[in-house]
Amino acid sequence: MDTMLTTDAARPPSAAMPARASASRARWRKRARKLAPYAFIAPFFVLFAVFGLFPLMFSVWLSLHQWDAASGLAAMHWVGLENYKYAITDPWFSKSLLTTLWFAVASGVPQHLVALPLAFLIHMTLKRSRNFVVGAYFVPYVTSSVAIALIFTTLFSKDFGIINALLPGPPIDWLGDAFWAKPAIAFVVFWRYLGWNVVLYLSALQVIPGDLYEAATLDGASRWQQFRHIALPLLKPMMFFAITLTLIGNLQLFEEPFILIPPDSGVATSVMTTAMFMYRMAFADGDFGTASAVSWLLFFIIAALTYGNARLFGKEGGGDVAR
């Protein structure tokens, strides 16, 4: 019984084996122990390398080549920075940048102007129904874009839409008239991401100590004054975070205009964001090199604006970036 228990693992290796073999085994074990953590996290790194790092690097490589994808990989040839020059001089690129910025402002600013007081209102007044109300505002954020497209093309329909049915006057061609299509899309973006911002602000409001409000109430501060002088200053770090996310998200805007406006429609180019221009370059015109260059140009623009936002907001708002 006693000898049975004394297995290889339990007794010191040197006792049973030649010193050399046991030493190499110990070394192997040590190494295995060192390597084990890497093996455990390897799945992430392998997946990241295949689906994250490689495409990223390939798109840098691609942006320096001229490549008509339909002709196969062999047809790539080196053009250096010419794709970048070409993209910048394309009038649709600058036009799409302006459109993107327009959408970023027209849908982004109202998102925060409404989400801030709305979150404060929900925080201060709702108790039991709060989760339900927040959930209701959050639903658009998790709804599939195809469902959103179906619903809004029906709502915005010129002849059969409920919006035109409620409005007096001649029917407005919401998605077919360049003048109206942009605000209509901006509204959908606003509607979709409002709940997300409300949740962000609400979570920040919940960590503001309640006694601050109590003290203010004792001093006779109105609810507006409490919002303006207590909640708002303390929300600045979260505002910095939320605005950064909106900025990045809106500059990459693609889904909403893409699904609401048919590509054959005459207004398709007037709602074309930079991300859509890039898609069109690649999949309609087959110029993957220039499309990659456009994507990197867009990246630099987003990086610059985010940095600017951090400089502007970060100092006061507690953003770490530019302290």
Place this chain on the structure above:
Amino acid sequence: MSCLFRALVPVAVALGAAHAAAATTITVATFPDLDRAAKAALPRWHAAHPDVDVKIVSLQYADHHTAMTTALATGSGLPDVMAIDFKFIGKFAGSGGFEDLNKPPYNAGALRPQFVGYTFAQATNAAGELAALPADIGPGTLLYRADLIAKAGLTEADLTRSWDSFIAAGAKLKAATGADLLADSADIVDIVLRSNLPPGEGIYFDRGGKVLVDGPRFVHAFELGRAAHKAGIAAGATIWTNEWVAGFRNNRIAGAMMGAWLAGHLKNWLAPDTAGKWRSAPLPAGATASYGGSFYAIPKRAAHKPEAWEFVRFMTADKQTQLASLRTLDTFPALLAAQQDPVMDEPMPFLGGQKARELWRDIAAKVPAIPVDKYDSMATDVVRAEYQNVITQGKDIHAALADAKSLIEHRARR
């Protein structure tokens, strides 16, 4: 009994053989509705080729062409036979990713006289390679609602005599019935751009790749489109949208200038309730144009080329298959032999008993062979966007076309 038995034996043997000896499976990548033609043809294919199975992979129209672009790019996941819509034929044929069907062992040049002339020009790239064979074509026609036209006191001749008379008739129709003669004023632009091209000239580029966009054809097209827009005869509905579909169903759109295949779509799903009220006429002002069509091609990296070529010929150059497609889809055959079949002379109930296929056959024979360019779809987008600027912002036509030209030259620099 024994007679029946004797007749059945070969069938049973053939069926058994199809299961036992299906050594090869070819993949056919296609899209709806065209996939129905291939599916309908399978029983006859299996009877003739018991040892070759066919796997049909069908994706939605846009997804199919995106997936095929990606497959060509990477050289993996390519089917043995690829269906290509007219809109993409220039781009795909120009890619050089397909077998040149002019060369042996295909020698498709010999088949050329059997098909409508202009289709081979569409499938031939700048290097002279024939990338695909045509399955169906879209002779351009004017479909109109005879009942509404009559109600407005108009005749077919008022619609087709000239473009001016077409626009004037549209205004009269609108006043009398409230219906629009067109879904979109850009439809006129599309047709006029495709009409009466001198030989060797493409829609946007000539043979040498020169951009033609500021020429008189474009000015004329834009002017007519703008006149139609000002006359208020267009519903402003983009093709394939809900508004467009509803317009046909609710008698609000009374006409359409498009490929003859639109009659099939109207009959099958767009507006089946309007059966008998539509008629087909030649395009106004004697214009002839082709509008759409589909092709089958063999990628260079296809695994089973001999079988693929057999299948391509079976879908395109086989009279029975072509006629079956006509019956299932109401597509118009590219094969001349199929166009000589008595079915072409049958009256079409949806068009009020009109023998419209005879008319379409005449139109198809007159359509000139227009060379396609791999930048055609890009140029289409640019010109369409500039036309929209003319309509909505009142941009000067010459300025709009000059801008379009410089942008197309910029994009097509390579």
